[in-house]
Amino acid sequence: MVSMEKDRLEWPKVRELMIPAEKVAHVQVGNPLEHALLVLVKSGYSAVPVLDPTYKFRGVISKTRILEETLGIEEFELNHLSDTTVNEVMDADIPCLKLDDHMIDALYKLIDYPFVCVTNEEDEFDGIITRRTILKQFSKHYHEIFKYV
Ligand code: 4BW
Secondary structure: OOOEEOOEEOOOEHHHHOEEHHHOOOEEOOOEHHHHHHHHHHHOOOEEEEEOOOOEEEEEEEHHHHHHHHEOOOOEOOOHHHHOEHHHHOEOOOOEEOOOOEHHHHHHHHOOOOEEEEEOOOOEEEEEEEHHHHHHHHHHHHHHHOOOO
């Protein structure tokens, strides 16, 4: 919720806006690519977070990365789906957010990514913030601000 006190805007924190971990589709680092592809196709998402067995965030796996991996020089090499694991293919160099970061921190990171993962001090996965959530918030705030002008 935005509040206007004179010229000061208070932005909501990441903890108020994130989709909590229990509602986020994810895969494990050691899963074969065929399992990750199944999760991606069944969930309908183009990319999901990758966690380790202790629930720490490790990266993001996407349909595009899996397709790139299976595309050989002349044909698809579908054996890669069973003999390659998610950690060999995932993008590991991904920025994260903390629960007490502000919405504006999320906005900057979501310029380059459709979603950003939220982790605690031990890198454990708390949830995600999506572009959709941030755009909805800005739309709401825009209309609230212009009520006063
Ligand atoms: O299943 C869906 N339900 C709804 N309500 N919207 C969906 C669904 N699948 C896609 N969408 C829409 C959203 O607006 O298409 C956008 C792009 O989806 P994506 O990227 O390419 O699969 C969605 O935009 P978004 O909500 O801002 O989400 C951005 C990205 O965050 C998604 C997906 O990679 C990830 N994501 C979102 N919710 C997730 C999730 N990953 C795992 N679990 C979730 N619950």
